[in-house]
Each structure stands twice: as C-alpha cells, then as structure tokens.
Amino acid sequence: MGYDKPDHKNYVRGRKKSSGEIGLFVAIIAIVIIIAGAGIGYYIYSSNQEKKSAAAEKAKKADPEETQEQYEKLKEQVAVDAEDPMFRKIDFEAAQATNPDVYAWIWIPGTNIDYPILQSETEDDAYYLNHTIEKKEGLPGTIYTEKYNSKEFSSPVTVVYGHNMKNGSMFADLHKFEDKAFFDANPYVYIYTPNRTLKYHIFSATPFDDRYILGNYNFTSQNDFEKYLDELRSTINGNVNMNVNVMQQTGILTLSTCIADSPNERFLVNATWEE
C-alpha cells in the first residue's frame, strides 16, 4: 500500500497542487479578462471619444450647402420685405444673436445676393474670408468688410468681400453683371444698417487686378479717389454707366469676388450712394 499512500498523498498533494494551479489559472484568466476588458472598454470608450470629437470637428467645419440653408432660415427670421426695398426691415437684434459681428445687410435685387455683412473688431481682417457666420472654419466664409471701413458706410471707398461659390451662393452672382443687359436692368444695391437704409447706383462692373485696394490708395485724398474711379470706369472688358455721377461725398461701394479661372484677378461691382 506503499503505493497508496504516496498515491493518496500524491492525490491529496495533487489535488491541493492542482487546485492551487487552477486558482492561479483562474486568477490569470481573470486578470487577462480584466485587462482585456479594460482594454476593450478603453478601446470602446476611446473610439467613442474619437467619434465624439470627429463629430465635434465636423460641427466646427463649414459646409457651403448647410450654411446656405441657414442663411435662408435667417432671412425668413429677420427680414421683413416691403414693396419698396427702401422700406424693407432687417431685425438686427435677431441677426446678431447668431453672431454679434453682423452689422449690416446687403441686397441686390435680381441676384441671390441677400446676406448679412460682418466685420470683426478682434480677429484678423481675413478671418471671415474663411469663417462662416457661425464661426465655423472654411467655405463659404461670410460677406464681410475690413476694420479700415466705417460700419456706417461713411468711408470714401468701402470694399465688401464675398466668395465666388460654385453653388451660386455668396458673391457668385456678381458675375451676372458681366452681361450688359443684366447690368443695365439691375442698377441698384441696397445696404441696411440698424440706423438706416442706403441705396447705391451701380456704375461699373469690371475685372480688376488683385491689388489690395484699401492698402494701395489713400481714399481720403481726392487724387487717389479720382484715380481709382477713373480705373473702374476705363475698363475695356467690363460694363460702365457713365451717367452716374460719382463723387468722394457719395463714395464708392466696391463689391469684390474671385474669377474662377483667373486667380490674379478680381471681379468688382462698383456703386455710389444715391439716397
């Protein structure tokens, strides 16, 4: 029975040993499971986080179509149309709830151009070239002016910028003024501010080089003003109405956009204050 004992012992020891091994095994499994679980958990957690931040990123990135829809909604919300464009009302308080940098509104009857104008006091001047009204980065940007221009439209020359969007939004419709018949039939631009409504008469629509207009001239100088005016009217490939009297006092409103296949040129529609 000498076998039994050791067998028994062995058995007992074996049992003991084996139960200890199993415990260790279970522990290891458990640890593996825990670690794996934690890993998976972390993975799930982190991938969720990634999804969340991607969604957050997406929310911050601008989308031209979406932005245009929002503009349509905003227009419905803040614009009260009237038979005479001079009596159209814009609810600036409501518009400024979207972005306090909204300070004016532009409408050109006969075109899609019916947008708020923004100007940032704190950001770089090119900020709104690349940020929407909701401050999302990217196209279509906004219709904007630089801080060198008075928000009362009292500068001798005010330059308003807007992208030439493929979907026809923003300032794309300025290109309609390349057509002489359209130019003749749609002569007015309306600017609304919280204080008043300004009617501008279009006198020139022309391709122009890409020089930085407000930096190239000192428009408080009569000479510089006349020089710019002469250049806008002496265009061989644009449209001009020589019967509009343009003075420093009535100023020039220059609406500037890009030309699709000509990166070194801009297309300018120019008007002067009439009433």
Place this chain on the structure above:
Amino acid sequence: MEDTPETRKEGLFITYKGKEYQYNEDVINFLCLGIDNSTPVEQANEIKGQGLADAIILVSINVESGKIKILAVPRDTYVPVKMYNDQGQFVGEKNMQLTLQYYYGKTAKDSCELMVNAVSNLLFKVPIQRYCAINLEAIPILNDAIGGVDVQVLGDVEVSGKLYHAGDNIHLQGKMAEDYIRDRNTDEFASSMGRLERQKQYMTNYFATAMAQVRNDLTLPVSIYQSLQGNMYTNISVEDITYLVPEMLDVTLTAEDMSMIPGEVTQPDDHEAYMVDSEQLKELVVNFFYTEVL
C-alpha cells in the same frame, strides 16, 4: 497675391472678348493739342482759364517698326471732365465736351496733364507718355518752317477772306494755314467734323512735306522746336527729338494710318456733343495699341 515679378506678368495685359492682348511697349504716345488762346501759352497762366483744346490728336510712334499712327479725338467728345476752382481745388466732375478739360488747369502744365488723363481714360487707360500743346500763333510758324503746305480743298472753306470750293488747290502760307484748319461755320450742324477732316488732310500733307525737308536737313525738327518756344508747352525734350528723328526718316503717313474716335454728333443743349460708340472704340483701341497673346 504678392506683386512680385514672378507672379505678375510684365507689361500691360487686357482680356477682350475672351482673348488676351498685350500692350505694345514699342509704341510711344504723344498727345498733341491745338489751343484756342492767342496769348502765349506760358503767359496764359496769369489769365483766367487756359483756353480750350480745339484740336486733340494722339500720335503713336512705334520706335521698333518706325510706323506712325494718328488718332483724332473730336473736341466735343463727351467725357467726364474734372473741374477745379481758381485755387486749383477739385470741385467735381461732369460729363462735358473734352475741349473744356483744358480750361480747368491752373497752369499750362496742369491743363496738359488733365487732358492726358482724360484722353487716357477715354482710351481705356492707354498710356500717354508725352504731350505738346501749341497755340494758334504756332501754326503759321510750323507751316512756314517747311516752306508751306499744298492742299486740295475738300469742301467749302474760307481762307484769308476768300471762299474756296472742293477740288481747288491752295498753297497754304502763313495765316492761311490757320484759317484752313480752323474755319468752321458754327451755324451748320456737325461743322466741327468737316473741320476735323481738313485737319487730318493738312496733317498728312504737312507730314509728307516735312519728311522731305528733314531728309535734307536733319536739324530742322530741333530748329522748329526752338522756334515754337513761347507758343508751345510740352514735356517733349530736345533729346526726345534727336532720338526720334533718325528713327522716323522712312516713315510715311497715309490716310489709312489716321483714325477717328467712333461716335456720333448730337446736340444735348446749346452745344454739340460727340457721343462715343464705346463698343466700336474698344475694337479700335485693341487693334491700334495691342497685340494678341498667342
């Protein structure tokens, strides 16, 4: 966006009807003005107004090909005229006859520069490098310096109190030249256009006679230039002349080299106005001053 030579093409480019054109840099443009003010041009500074620009002619010389072209601008061409007061302050702008722009200069220099700007604007910013304003006194001097000019009369014209008819031949001397290019019946509608035709004819004949004379005596242009002092205001220098004369010895001037701003005479008020046909003018300017970029 930067204005570096790499990003900006050298020279003046325009796109017209979908094609790209470059301004021909070999061409120098001279704006020649005949001033209706019989006081010496330089003394005119003291009297109010500089007078009127009665004859306005753009002479384009291609120094490379030696070709010369002349563009006549009717004096009544309706353009935005920049107005200045006696102190030389800008007071505004009004669509008026181009001839009036000369009046608003405080000095002959101002007047010439205003005319250069107005004509350059009219021609879609064609650069005008030189100008030359002569008054009426200069005409007999210029005429007689080359021994007088022969013309065959184009239509009824009064010269030295005598009426000539189409086809008559006259050898113009002294004051006769002035009469021939200035006579105008103001009672007759568009009479300044008939005068413009005579001015073109006189110029062609003058040029042919002058060229023959200059080939015999290369110093003639400089002596004419000097004889005009007091009756001329210009930014053309003697150096410019001595540079240009040898370049131009073989130049001929024919009627085809002369053009006129396209348009039509109307009468918006008491005075006639010449309304430019701007589409035709664009065509003319492109053909006259630019070459297609291929």
